[in-house]
Every structure is written in C-alpha cells, then in structure tokens.
Amino acid sequence: MRDLIKMVVVLTAICGTSGLVLSYVNEATKAPREYQLLKFVKGPSLKVVLPEGYDNDPITDKIQVKLGTDEKGQPILKDVFPAKKDGKIVAFAYDATASGYHGPVSLMIGFAPDGTLTGVSVMTHSETPGLGARITEPAFTRQFAKLKGLDQVKLSTQGGRIDAVSGATISSTAAVTAVQEAIKLFPKIKEEVL
C-alpha cells in the first residue's frame, strides 16, 4: 500500500512540475514563435507584393484591424502589414482566401493607398502541380499589378483584365475571387490603417 501511494505521489509530482515548466516556456516563447511563423510564411510573399523602397519591417509593424464581430461576439481581426517610408505608409498588404480545385488558395495582396494593386502572391495552395499550381508563377500573378477596382480584376472571359492559366480555370478563378474579396475589404481597412 505504501509503495502504491509513493508511486502515485511521485508520478503526479513529476507530471505536475513538467506541466508547470512547459506552460511557462510556452508563454515565454509565444511572441517570437508567432513572429517567426509570420516571417517565414508571409514574409516572402510580402516582399513580392509590397513596392520596393520601404524602410520598415512590415511584420513587426503589423496592424490588427477589427472587421466586425462573429456570432459569438468575438472580434474578427485581420493582420495588415504596412510598408512605410520615412514613417509614412506607402502601401499595405493583407491576405485573402478562396476555395480552389483542391482546397483553399490563400494569397497576399498589396495595395497602394489609392486602392491600386501593387502586387499579388500566392502563399499556400494545394492545386494540381503543373496545372492549377501554375497560378503561383509570376506570369499569372504579375497581371494583377497596377489594376484597380472590381471591374478590372476579373477573368478576361468575363470582361476583366486577367488571363486565366490555361487548363486551370477553377484555380485561376479562386485567385481572382480572393483578390476581389480583398478589394471589397479595402475601403474599411484603409479607413482604419491610414
């Protein structure tokens, strides 16, 4: 009986201490971990979509914009990454997602303060290699630069200025839809950021 109690007590003590230490380490490393995740997942895309010549770190300076509340009353927050020059915002970028052929396609979209697109980059997707996956290529994404408004950002078959990747209409549509979503959010986000 004494053995049994000792076993229980010792194991409980070890597990409890371990849990305490781990929760402390978890808290301590939380901020740098989030920063690293943003830097390596969104960083490369941000470099592409923001116009050159900014002198800040858009990830450190990220602004959280409240877009409303969900049904539980929790605020819906969106991370907006501003590019600043001499302390003034010259462009900003945020992400948008639409569903593609095999799952969500997530893009980073850069805007100049007047609403002109500065660039678009696909961050994550699971489209078919060689077909849908070609939406990540510059040949497709650079078509978005300098466009403005929902009328221009449409596939050319629908009267817009974007040529779909051949054989990948669904993936191309997903990318365009995501950019359109971002454009719809633009007035609200601009108000908050600038």
Place this chain on the structure above:
Amino acid sequence: MSVLSEFTKGLWKEVPPFRLVLGLCPTLAVTTAAKNGLGMGLATTFVLVCSNILVSLLRNVIPSKVRIAGFIVIIASFVVIVELVMQAYFYPLFKVLGIFIPLIVVNCIILGRAEAFASKNGLILSAADGLGMGIGFTMSLTFLGAVREWMGSGSVFGVPLAGPHFQPFAIMLKPPGAFLCLAVILAIMNLISAKRA
C-alpha cells in the same frame, strides 16, 4: 570509473550511432546536410544531458516499478522545450527537422542512457556520460551529413567545395545514400579498431 573516461567513451568506444548502432532513425533521416546533422545532434545533446542530470538526481525518489514512465515524462518535457525554443529562434532548422524533433522522445539513446547509466550513477558521472554521448552523436551526425552533402550537393555547410564540373550524386541525399554512407563509416571504424587491437 573516472569522470573523464565516462565522457570520452561516448566519443569513440561507444559512439552512439556507429558503435552502439542506436538512434538510427534520426541518423539516417536528417543527415542530408551537415547543418541539419549538427542541429539534430545539438538538440539531442541538450535533451540527453538534461534528462541524465534529472534522472540521476531523482533516481532514489522514483519507485523502480514506474521508473520508465517517470523517465519518459522527464525526457518528453525537455524535448518540448527544445521544440518550442527552436521554433521561436531557429525556424528554418525547425522546418527541416520537422517531425524528428518530437521523435527525440523515443530516441533509444536517451532512454537507454537514463535507464542504463543515469539511474545507477551520481550526478557528475551522469552529466559526463550524457555530454560525451551527446557530443559523440552530434559529431557522428555532422560527419555523416557533411559526407552526404559533399557527395550529394557538392558543398559542406552550404560552402561549395566541388568544382564547377561536379555532377552531384543525387542518391547520396536519398535514403539509400544514408545506408551506404553509414555502412562505409561502420566498416572503416571496425577496421581501425581491429588494427589497434
């Protein structure tokens, strides 16, 4: 049983992957480049030293019937610490090593040293044993990684070492390359030991 001999045995006589042939899963899987081998080795060394120290301190407290469960909790805790810290400060390495970091928990070197050595010996000896084994493991992985990177991508630690006309042996970066490399190194080590004896 001096501290020094406990430390040095891990460097040659009982060097884990080549002599004890323990911990082969990370040894074979992550050594596609010298840097990955070094990172994995250092992570393992940290866990090995810490768990050896703690197991040695608690060896009279933990009842023998539940000792393995206790050891595993201790080891797993240190592994999670390594994982979190690596994710926070060495993200690219964390991405490369991926699933093999949590798998340090079940690396048989660590439980092996805790069970076979630290649970029977004092603090200083256990720390020396863990450090020696860890450094031996790190050296082995770095060496294996360097050889495979040199033959497979023509560089070591990312520094190009082969000439411009070098055609990389792609197989060295694939699993068969790991086995080939390991076998050759084992053979050479056996040869040297046989000559010495």
